[in-house]
Amino acid sequence: MVEEKTTMIQKNKFAVGVDLGATTVKVGIVSPVGGIIDQFSADAKAGKGPVVVIQQIIFSVQELLSRRKISDCLGIGIGCPGVVSTFDGTVQHPPNFANWTKVDVAKEIRREFKIPVFIENDANCAAIAEARYGAGIEFKDFLFVIWGTGVGGGIILDRKIFRGPHGGAGEIGHISIDYNGRQCNCGNFGCIESYIGQRYLSQRTKELLQARVRDGSRSILETLVDGNYDKIEPVLISQAAEQGDSIAINILTEAGELLGSALASILNVLDLRVVVIGGGISAAPAFVYESIIQSVRSRILKPHKEGVRVIRAKLGNSAGLVGAASLVLS
């Protein structure tokens, strides 16, 4: 009887998830089983400094909570870019946020709402969400990769996020696949992010298209962007590839091979077998996954080869939000 009652109470309870990005702050009401019940978005105003950003978070959460009983709210979970300390609730150096060194985000939010507040790196939040409710649900251990504007990720060990000794683990985008290669924004050379991130893929496609135009041949991709090469982005490259465009197919196949090289190195060191890929570019056609997995299989150490899998994430854009909320629900 007691158990039943608890379940009933639990049913009305919810957590608030906050997914803070440099352009948008997304907040959501999330059920104890990871479903999004209600959502709200606002401009993050990342260029205006931390005080304004925190106001935007507070305003968005207030907006959502105004529609429900605050006593049913179990707490607020926040996913932030940058180096996040889950211990003291601070966020350091989130990229593309102005005048931000180290800010105690959790404290500010807690002061406002007076309910439990948890905070975590945004990529880790997405990894946690995929582990609990998404593509990783059947795997105890896996590597989560966010493939989008940049390349990031999270490491799930024994169903928990591995934060590393200082909270900065999982920087998968900054595995160098060529010590003498392209210079990355981070200063290092050959980082996988600098080969397969959105900007590079779009730029590379543009260059190849321009070369092809000089040859006088035509491209599906060119039609898709109406001849405006600045409109090229991975979703259109994927679309063109699905329609058989050879440049698009080559670029995505190569990106898969390179990602596979970086993944093989990480899987060798961490003794992992499963990779879940999320982020904008993870919507790429199946042949890209084939390319990644072939590359991993041909490169990984023999004793690590058995059971290697590379699969698509399931939660799409909402992984960060759901994962943030699930910090409260754990």
Add this chain to the structure above:
Amino acid sequence: MVEEKTTMIQKNKFAVGVDLGATTVKVGIVSPVGGIIDQFSADAKAGKGPVVVIQQIIFSVQELLSRRKISDCLGIGIGCPGVVSTFDGTVQHPPNFANWTKVDVAKEIRREFKIPVFIENDANCAAIAEARYGAGIEFKDFLFVIWGTGVGGGIILDRKIFRGPHGGAGEIGHISIDYNGRQCNCGNFGCIESYIGQRYLSQRTKELLQARVRDGSRSILETLVDGNYDKIEPVLISQAAEQGDSIAINILTEAGELLGSALASILNVLDLRVVVIGGGISAAPAFVYESIIQSVRSRILKPHKEGVRVIRAKLGNSAGLVGAASLVLS
């Protein structure tokens, strides 16, 4: 009083450590504080199959135990190459051991001596030893690298070895630093092992020396090997470098830079700051460490840069043995 007595009893107690290599099996009597009290070595007979290898281990342990009271022996710890299951005591595919697929080494040794037997990967044993008694003693978390014939290692997290989900973590030598680079023995391309392992360093030095001879110039290294280039090995390259030989200096500096590139990638992913380097080549001159650390510092992510250290291991050749014994002592 009780505590004192325990310490006294503990004083006479010891553990046996076994360090199984493809050429030699080394066994030692190790005190509870990690000191080697007595040692014995025998041919591992790795070419003769697992039955003979296990006989060699048993014989060596018997030899050592015959000089002491077996009731004082707390147990036997064994370090083995290959994929070692600490759970069921099996060893799979140790490189350079003939006719060896999967062998239950722990069971065989336990049957003979009827005392507790523990088993672990040899690189992990060395990492554990450096963590408990060596250069890693002051660090909770670090990466241990064995730089010798090959490149291996172990990951220490919160003072414990990180084995990974299948017991195969720490394969640092098979981080690729160039997806399009030299083919490694493992089949992958650009593995750091294939650039800085003993064989490659010796071969590269030989080639450069031969080119220099054609120029008519002289080299300290040439004198050291009496003109016999097949005698070139890292210890002599280090010696020549210390005497100012420019080829030797260049080769070791470059090796340090390349190792630094691989290390930066791993430190980025694992959020580690400290690297302890053991193995034969770790005896290289200080300028090699300078080269490694400069490479790591210039390549690692900015938020990970603070506190980065690359230091020499302390226990030398006995790390494997002491670490194996310490499996019993933990």
